[in-house]
Each structure stands twice: as structure tokens, then as C-alpha cells.
Amino acid sequence: MFKKTSTAAAVAAATSLLLITGGCSATNAGKTEAAKPAPAAAAPAAAAAAPKAKSVDYTAMSPKALAEYLIFESGSYELDQPTQEGTTGRARLTQDEIQKACSLMKGEEVSDKAREKVMALAAASIKYPEGGIKLGDWKKGRELAWSGFGYRTAHNPDDHSSREAGGNCYNCHQLATDRTGGDIGPSLTGYGKNRGSSPDMLKYTYEVIYNPHVYFACTNMPRMGATGVLNQQQIADIMAYLFDPASPVNK
């Protein structure tokens, strides 16, 4: 019932948009070339949207398809704008398989089948270092773990050539007792001291940083390795920060 009502409302909203656009061109149609008002800044956009709008049957769309259409194709966002990773706004907004499986309507839950699919996709995305998983430099790792620089939106482009992108760990995790971190994720203070650094523990940690969906399907934690924000050396450095007995994490 609720779904039906919201579909009707969305279609009504979309239709009224159409009527407005249609109304404008009807007014202009009766006028001579000379009588036409000088085009306002918004006019070319409206004109470009009009033929597109006509070719679409809103009533045949599911609420999700309609929402996607309005977000992506109605000209509200400049989809061709370049991004710092060398793609476009459209590529950034297009969901990959894991994001699709994890994006649900309010009140819906991830099914066991979707969870399994997400975990399998995550497992397939992980690339391991050729010489095995080793710890890097904890001091470099500390800089990376406490940096949220890089790939930001709604900013001037971040210059990755002058400063490397960080892992942003501190925004969600308490890491060490010398600084205050976030609490969206569990505290990682004392990580190496409490868990030891067996090969299994190193593998688990590498995988969580590379693509956490392999253990926590549909988690909020970003896929730092799989999306290329952190490379293998940077992950090794952050791991050293978590495991090294000399690191403030384990003091």
C-alpha cells in the first residue's frame, strides 16, 4: 500500500515536471522569432532535457528505476566531470556488484544468499603480495592511518602527486592512546599486543584492510585495497602500525 502511494506520488511529480517543460515550449510556439525572449541561462538545459523526457514512459518504471532516472538522467548532476581517479562523475556514481547487493530500501535486510555473493566477490577481489604478507614501516603506517587526504568530493581536487592518499582509519577506529579516533568501527588499540602476529592473523588483517566484505558482508568499512586507495606497500605500513610492538597502538 505504502509503496503504491509513493510510486503514484513520484510519477505525479515527474509528470508535473513534464507539464512545466511542455508548457514553456507551447508558450514559445505561438511567438515569432523576434518576439522570443532572450534565452535565460537555464533554457538550454531545459531544452536538452525536454526531448529526453518525452521518450521515457515514467508510468512503466519501478520506483527504483524512476529514482535512478531522475538522479542520473534529468540533468541535475554533471556526470561528465572528471574525478581524481581519472574516471568521470558517472563512473563514481555507478554502483558495482557489491554496492548493488548491499543497497537496500529502508527496513529490508541482506539475505543469506546476497551475503554469500558479497563475500565471494570480495574474496575474488583480493590480490596478495608476491613475497607473502609482511609488515612495513609503522611510522609511515601511522601517517597513513591518521590521514583522510585524497579522492575527496566537493573539494578542490586533491593533488596526489604532492601528497599520497591516506587510509582514513582514524575516522572510524580508536587506534592508539596518544590520539583520539572515531567509534564507528571497533577500537583497535592494543591490536598486535592482544592478538599476536601469527601468519593467520596477518592474513586476516591484510584481507580486512584490502576488502572487509570478505568477513563482514555489507560493512561500512571501505575497501581500501580493492578500490586502489591504498597499495600493497601502504597496507603493509598500516599493518606494521597495528602489529609492531614499538607502535603507539601497542603501548
Ligand code: HEC
Ligand atoms: C567508515 C568507517 C571505517 C573506516 C574508514 C575504516 N574502518 Fe575498519 N572497520 C569499520 C567497521 C564498522 C568495522 C567492523 C566490521 C563490521 O561489523 O562491519 C571495522 C573492522 C575493522 C577491523 C577488524 C576488527 C576486528 O576486531 O577484527 C580491522 C582490523 C579494521 N577495521 C582496520 C581498519 C584500518 C586499518 C582502516 C584504515 C585503513 C580502517 N579499518 C578504516 C569501519 C571502518
